[in-house]
Amino acid sequence: MKNDEAVKIYEDNQGSIALVKNPEFHKRTKHIDIRYHFVREKVADGQVLLQYCATKDMKADLMTKPISAAQFDYLRGMLGIKTPRSAGSSGSVVDDAPRHDVL
Incomplete structure (x- = not known):
C-alpha cells in the first residue's frame, strides 16, 4: 500500500509516535493493550501513517x-x-x- 493510500492518524504526542515506530519491545511497554500492537503492525505494513500534529x-x-x-x-x-x-x-x-x- 502506498503512503497516499494509507490511513493518516494525526497525533500530538511525540512519545506515542516514537513508541509505535520503535520495533523493540521494552519491559516498560509490556502492559500496553493488544490494540496498540495492532496499530504498530499496520504502521509497519504501511496501511497506517502516523503524523505529528501540534x-x-x-x-x-x-x-x-x-x-x-x-x-x-x-x-x-x-x-x-x-x-x-x-x-x-x-x-x-x-x-x-x-x-x-x-x-
Whole structure:
C-alpha cells in the first residue's frame, strides 16, 4: 500500500509516535493493550501513517475537549466554518439568502 493510500492518524504526542515506530519491545511497554500492537503492525505494513500534529492545531479537540473561545474560533476557522456576518436585534442571525414561504 502506498503512503497516499494509507490511513493518516494525526497525533500530538511525540512519545506515542516514537513508541509505535520503535520495533523493540521494552519491559516498560509490556502492559500496553493488544490494540496498540495492532496499530504498530499496520504502521509497519504501511496501511497506517502516523503524523505529528501540534496540540494547538488538533482539530478533533474542537468537539472533544473544553477549549477557550479563542482556540474554538481558531479551530473552527481551520475547518472552514465561518462566523455569521451579523445578528438581528432579536439575536437571530440575519441571512442574505432569499426567503421562501412555507405552507
